[in-house]
Amino acid sequence: MANHHEKTSGSNKILFRILDGIEWVGNKLPSPLLLFALLALIVILSSALFSGVSVTNPTSGEVITVNNLLTIDGLQYIFQNAVDNFIGFAPLGAVLVTMLGIGLAEQTGLVQAALKGTVFSFPGKLLTAALVFAGVMSSIAVNAGYIVLPPLGAALFLGLGRHPLAGLTAAFAGVSGGFGANLFLTSTDAILAELTAEAAATIDPAYADTIAVSMNWFFAMVSVVLVTAVGTWVTTRIVEPRLGNYEGNGTEEDIETLAVQEKKGMRYAGVGFLITAAVMAYLSIGPLRGDEKYLESPFFDSLVFVIFILFFVPGLIYGITTKVIQNDKDLTQFLGKTMASMSGYIALAFTAGQFIAYFGETNMGTVIAIKGAAFLNNTGFDGFGLILVFILITMGINFFIGSSSAKWVILAPVFVPIMMNLGYSPEFTTVIYRLSDSVTNIITPLLLYFPMIIAFAQRYDKSIGIGTLISMMLPYSVALLISWVILLFIWILLGIPVGPGAEIYY
Template sequence: MPENKDSISRPRKFLFRILDGIEWIGNKLPSPLLLFAILALIVIVISGIFSGVSVTNPTTSEVVEVKNLLSVSGLEYIFSSAVDNFIGFAPLGAVLVTMLGIGLAEQTGLIHSTLRGVVFSVPNRLLTAALVFAGVMSSLAVNAGYVVLPPLGAVLFLGLGRHPLAGLAAAFAGVSGGFGANLALTSTDAILQELTAEAAQTIDPAYAETITVTMNYFFAAASVLLITFIGTIVTDKIVGPRLGKYSGGAQEDLEKLTSQEKRGMRFAGIGFIVTFAVMVYLSLGPLRGDGAYIDSPFFNALVFVIFILFFVPGLIYGIVSKEIRNDKDLTTLLGKTMASMSGYIALAFTAGQFIAYFRETNLGTVIAFNGAEFLQDTGFDGINLILTFMGITMIVNFFIGSSSAKWTILAPVFVPIMMNLNYSPEFTTLLYRISDSVTNMITPLLLYFPVIIAFAQRYDKKVGIGTLIAMMIPYSIAFLAGWLVLLLIWVLLGIPVGPGAPIYY
């Protein structure tokens, strides 16, 4: 339950006023749909102003030039690519497919019943930590956590009588802020390892061959506990109290499960177990592939797997509870789910155009290389160098959302610079992962930022960019502070950041 306003300390009241100001300013911006349309137009204009400006990749000697979208060829691109930019907007298909499965489970009442079962069986004090931890670990499923956990976190908190947006924020913080942490290896580790090793070859080819996918594992595993702890504290002590009591709609019914609901959950549970067993078999057998597991056909189809894991139990529960009596009922329930996503679909059109234009013009690449050149010209070393590099990475993250895309640009520049200053490629990659993670949740250019806004607007139609940024800034600052302390301890003790991965080169 939210704290009494009189019990909130003066420092927190002051913090809340600052966050309220950020929210007010941010929400004065146009709606996300219109904002992305305006940003797309701004990119077009800027591309015309800076047309011909170029940078040279010091590693490959490749010249990257700003493309002018106001030219004849640029206008041809704008008109011919509009549909492809919309369809190719990365989160669109993943969100809609996943929400078909989650939506059916929600419409039939399975999620509602499961929620009530959880509320009566799990201590309330552990739920926030469990939600943040699940968000951190969700990077095993690449970006699926952005689609699955925030809406479930909101529903869970609503059922507990807490503000649903606090649950959404906790899950979003875990997924985005914890993207650089995990107890297991993920596809991100493999991608970054390849890019880091390739960049290190320009200085020391022999050393580059020793860089493995586990290069950041020790630090990443320790970070799981750190992010879970900080995320829990920020949610319960800052975000939740600031949001206060939710008055946007009826609270979830917390009455104990009826016999019919228990029967439906029992059959749905059996269906889930059988489906999960089938998925495990497919992952280890027919869909295992010949290469690494994280590159297998099964792993690349995780969005569809998640859809199935929600759809089958939802369907079974609906049949047992009589919510689904025939195929028409099923179609109606799925239609309701897609109708609830109509605003996001419209937003995806303008967001897709903006992302595509920004990529096509090469503006992000030019900004990144200029940032790297600035770092090299500072002459910094030690802590000043580390903090400057992290600051540049955080700034670049506001322009390029994809983690792998940024490192593709930055690694060939920063890894050699840091090696020449006696920092190992593995340590440089770690600094990058921290910097990337802490600003993911506050950059509107994160591909899944509009998705989170769409989820939040289910509970408050007035939620805008300012609302979400104001909710997430405390997490961003706290994660950065916690990681810097952990990093300082790591450096002072000289602990390897991963197996055979020293701090110094």
């Protein structure tokens, strides 16, 4: 990755040197594929070393013990589940299915034509903010933003003559760093509200019944503005200057006006997209509505396939209109090229899948989380000092358990009662947890989509490793942490409810 520090200020030079050091150290690690294989081996050996270490689950009272994978049962698990761990790696199927649709739109030239149109229609100064904002709002579609926005952000920046990795990081920062923020209520709000209510019921069952899905809505809406502003500032002031000019194999898109055939293809593809979107909208309130809550409906469970269709149909229409696709063999060839471009990620998913599965099977992540919560309970801190310790512990635990809801299942029964006894409401405690979780999402390799982001980045720079990605994302993480802590302090000072009827104090 090229770095051009000559024209930067003194403070930025120091920051860039620190980030360069982090990148250098990180990239001295093996390739991501081999690194996850080594981490899987370390988990196996650690499970033997810490075998028998146990904790009590504060929710169920169940004793959880570290499982040894170097026993006969453990070795049988490793060998019998290798294929299932690979196939069951959560992002694998979602990424491949989505990329079939995106890849067809890219292969036929629809994405490039859209980029050309963007150059002439979108205010350049607002592009970065729009990309970060789109990333934040993508949590409406659960994890779909991870798959769609980073590669599109990179392509968009490249098409506008900017460094593609800056577009990728801006989108990733919005999607992952802003996962706890949104202007609308999401399935995450519903899940966390339920877990918070269960934890609060241990202290005050009557109060627990008043906890609503909208409990963090006010704070989440303001956080959208914060994440968008911070993400935009970090991208333009730190990430892009550090990256310098793009000197990779990718080429800047031709930004001449669209040809007649391209314009025709865009029009037809646009009509196709609108019709497809209308059909999907009907399905969401009709056959795929289901009997459950809307955010838990079959439609939301099918979002990966929905996104595939929304890209595939316009891409196919554009290809046929511009005569790039003339028969089924052309279509098959384009889809094959897309899958070939994902071969590196598929190989990476095998070792990453083993590591994540082993970590879960050994229970080490759960043991670490519960012991971390117990440490917080024994610190003796109160007030804002306790809040800061709570934030730091949650950030640390995020390096061991990637799922937001999985962590809250473990931590809510400990943190919520502690904070209620100190006078803080369960709703406010959940806000603290959500921002703590978000700021380290973008720098933890245990995030399920972290290997995928590396694979996307390697399209533009084959040498990129974990160190490069962490060094690019660390400024976002630090800036979001500082900004959110300041916002939290102001929120406490002014005593603003974090959601409708959700006061700060219990």
